[in-house]
Amino acid sequence: MTQFNPSQAVTAAVPDPRRRARSYPDAGEVARLLQPSYPVYCLRPHVFERAARGFVAGFPGTTLYAVKCNPHPAVLRALHAGGVHAFDTASLSEIARVAETFDAAECFFMHPVKPRPAIASAHRVYGVQHYVVDHMAELHKLAQQLRDDPQVTVMVRLKTAESAGAFYHLSAKFGADAEEAAPILAEVARLGMKPGLAFHVGSQCLEPAAFTQAIAQAGQVAAQAGVELAALDVGGGFPAIYLGTQAPDLNAYMTAIRDAIARLSLPAGCRVLCEPGRALVADGQSLLVQVQLRKGNQLYINDGVYGSLSEMTAADVRYPARLIRLEGGRIATPTAPEETFDAHGPTCDSLDMIPKAFRLPGDVREGDWIEIDRVGAYSNALGTDFNGFRPDTFVEVRNEPPGGL
Numbered sequence: 001m002t003q004f005n006p007s008q009a010v011t012a013a014v015p016d017p018r019r020r021a022r023s024y025p026d027a028g029e030v031a032r033l034l035q036p037s038y039p040v041y042c043l044r045p046h047v048f049e050r051a052a053r054g055f056v057a058g059f060p061g062t063t064l065y066a067v068k069c070n071p072h073p074a075v076l077r078a079l080h081a082g083g084v085h086a087f088d089t090a091s092l093s094e095i096a097r098v099a100e101t102f103d104a105a106e107c108f109f110m111h112p113v114k115p116r117p118a119i120a121s122a123h124r125v126y127g128v129q130h131y132v133v134d135h136m137a138e139l140h141k142l143a144q145q146l147r148d149d150p151q152v153t154v155m156v157r158l159k160t161a162e163s164a165g166a167f168y169h170l171s172a173k174f175g176a177d178a179e180e181a182a183p184i185l186a187e188v189a190r191l192g193m194k195p196g197l198a199f200h201v202g203s204q205c206l207e208p209a210a211f212t213q214a215i216a217q218a219g220q221v222a223a224q225a226g227v228e229l230a231a232l233d234v235g236g237g238f239p240a241i242y243l244g245t246q247a248p249d250l251n252a253y254m255t256a257i258r259d260a261i262a263r264l265s266l267p268a269g270c271r272v273l274c275e276p277g278r279a280l281v282a283d284g285q286s287l288l289v290q291v292q293l294r295k296g297n298q299l300y301i302n303d304g305v306y307g308s309l310s311e312m313t314a315a316d317v318r319y320p321a322r323l324i325r326l327e328g329g330r331i332a333t334p335t336a337p338e339e340t341f342d343a344h345g346p347t348c349d350s351l352d353m354i355p356k357a358f359r360l361p362g363d364v365r366e367g368d369w370i371e372i373d374r375v376g377a378y379s380n381a382l383g384t385d386f387n388g389f390r391p392d393t394f395v396e397v398r399n400e401p402p403g404g405l
């Protein structure tokens, strides 16, 4: 078979898509060599790995990665290489994915509502030892399936106050308030399993104080229940940087958590855990899309709300974006002054429209590509097959995410 040779591809009018490189310098080279009419995710394994290393070094306990945020195997592998060896999994299929990717990785089954067979398989087949509940009936369901295994830790998920700025309030659907949680926690201990507490302050939490308050509340619930905690899980919610994000530095969150935990005087054996998703993976991935048609300042592109960009309408996220144009097989540098463009996704649905999506050079035209950056969190994970447009091409790139946002 002919070896891939980038210098041949430069001169070819249409490079042979079968001659794919494993890794590209950046998304511009992906556009130049593949000229894709389909969306392409550009993964930066070194960025995922670096984020994992930083988080693991800063967090005073064990860092679990929330697999739901981006379950791509290359992402899991890069985080694992960066020192994340434990995973927050919400379903049996996520547990299986982790188990199939790593010889030894710890899964925590952190969905508060679980089917009985999923509990049984998680425990018997995959040896899962950590679970979460937020209701007495779920605890008894779990205890029956696990036959009160004394090695198992059951964490009770607490409701937290809505934190300002968070994209999603994650205590609307799940979580027990303090009065409900204390008896459930006491019952975990009575059943002979190890009691723990967990919470989630909301995704993209912009206030470190939200962790301070929730940890203090956890201390009160443990005291009320009269149990010694075997685990305290402070959840995810650590912010990523998007256009216009004004978030404190990650260190401010780590300090708030460390100080709040120090005030609790937890028992020596208590495991402190966290479950970040977004903060670990957002900037390790960009998305290359192509403009299929321009109508005034509306761009019809090949990915949208039903694919990778749902957070642009659900949470008003604005990603940094840059135009990539080819002229005569070479990357051109567009110089027109920037304008604001709406973006319309490829499906036939009118919800698939993103007002004021991007600032781009005013002469953007059909055939140009847009690199949408910092899309590692909740993009491919939320993509659907609607109208047959699921983006599913992944390549690796070696460049850095854009800074100075």
Ligand SMILES: Cc1ncc(COP(=O)(O)O)c(C=O)c1O
Binding pocket: 066, 069, 088, 110, 170, 200, 202, 203, 204, 235, 236, 237, 238, 275, 276, 277, 278, 279
């Ligand atoms: C239970 C749980 N843990 C962790 C996460 C990850 O949160 P984030 O991506 O905001 O860090 C989520 C997100 O929905 C969650 O529901």
